[in-house]
Each structure stands twice: as structure tokens, then as C-alpha cells.
Amino acid sequence: MTFRLATWNVNSLKVRLPHLLDWLGAERPDAVCLQETKVEDASFPLDAIRAAGYQAVFCGQKAYNGVAILARSALTGVTHGIPGFADDPKRVIAATVGGIRVVSLYAPNGQAVGSDKYAYKLRWYEALAAWTKDELAGDARLALAGDMNVAPEDRDVHDPKRWEGQIHVSELERTALRRVMEAGLVDAFRLFPQPDRSFSWWDYRLAAFRRDWGLRIDLVLLSRSLAARCRACTIDKAPRRLERPSDHAPVIAELQ
């Protein structure tokens, strides 16, 4: 029995709902973490998602941010945000599904290195690392999945020289992400051989997708016990090729 866990920054659930429903129907993932839903809870398209065979928990706001978890089985123990980190933007929701603690994450973008938003991004990551340490105490089956807004290594960047020191790639951001992983998580994608130039996000501008000017910033991070069960992790570029796509592609990890 396999369990397929996906993450997808949909950049407006309202606009992307047809793509999402088609993709759920085609891929039938067991659980999906969504980011940038940009929809208040009262407007969440729960009926359409239920009709597709999924339950949902969500935490959204108008215009910006917003996260959700969809699942084909029950979602229990739902929590919002990072404990002890006061934060207005809706970036974090967690639930237990299929015996796995699943966290849907939308990390701060950071805007520019050295900006106030960059400092906030680093603080957010520090809080995430502390929380992850707590969650991993004992034999935790924990999966953090989402738009981490950091490309972990140069091979996750289409042009590392051009991006050197820039937002998503700077050393402090990479260290901040590493601190989360050092709590005891592994990048599911790198458990397996992967094609060169594997990316999950391409800017809408400058025909970046056509030119494959991308970054891999959407990650599934697994605790050791889950990593041992992981049999594959792939990026599905198909939805990025559609008309009016999200700027992100979904990532799917398959657990045995």
C-alpha cells in the first residue's frame, strides 16, 4: 500500500481550481499540500474538492498567502501556524493523515537580501527549525511539504552564477533551511537520481518557463522513518505547460 504525498503552490486556488481538479483526477494523490490559495476560509471551494473525493483543511486570507491540506482519508489534529511564533500571514497548517504528521508550508519570499522581509524570512525559518526539533522528538513520522522559497543547492538553480547571493539562494537562507533539515529531515527529491536542471518554479516574466530559467524551491522534507519508506519523488511539469498556469509545478513523493 503506497501513500503519495504532493505539494503544489497553486497561486490562487480560485483561478487554478480547474487545473487542480484535473490533476487530482489524473494523479490521485493521497494527500496534497497547497500554498498561496489566496482565499478566505468562507470562500474555500470545499464542495468541488469534496466532489473530487478529497477532504480538506485550510487556513487562508484575502489576496495573499493561504495554505491547505487535501486528503482522501481523514485529516485529524489540525493546527495553524508555528507554535510560539506570532505571525499574521497564513503560511502553516498541519494535520495527521494516514499516520503521518503532514505540514503544508508557505515560507516567506524575502523579497530582497537585507530587506525587512528578508529578516522576517530568517526569523520564520528559525522558528520553524525549533518547532521541527520538538515535533521530531521520539519516533515521529513527519513530512514538511511546501514552497520553501529557498533553492537548497546550486544544482537547484538554472544559472547559479547569475543567482549567487540573491534572494532564494543566499547563504543565510540556505543555512536557515539546513537548520530545519538538521533537526532530522531529508529532501525526498535527493533520495533518488534526478535529471539535471530539475526545477519547480519558473518566473512568469521573461518567458522563463520556455527558457527553463527555474529554481527548485518546492520541497518534500521527510523524517528518517518516512525517508526509509520513500520510493520516488518527482516534479510534474505538465500543469506548468497548461494555459494560465501556476508559476509552480507540483512535487509528488511516493511512500511505501
Add this chain to the structure above:
DNA sequence: ATGGTAGAAACTCTA
């Protein structure tokens, strides 16, 4: 390759 596009909302911000 130093601009540009997309989304939401509202005459601009965020990514």
C-alpha cells in the same frame, strides 16, 4: 537578461 507577467484588489502590492 536589469525587464518583464500574473493575481488580487483597487488606483498598488506581492511574488
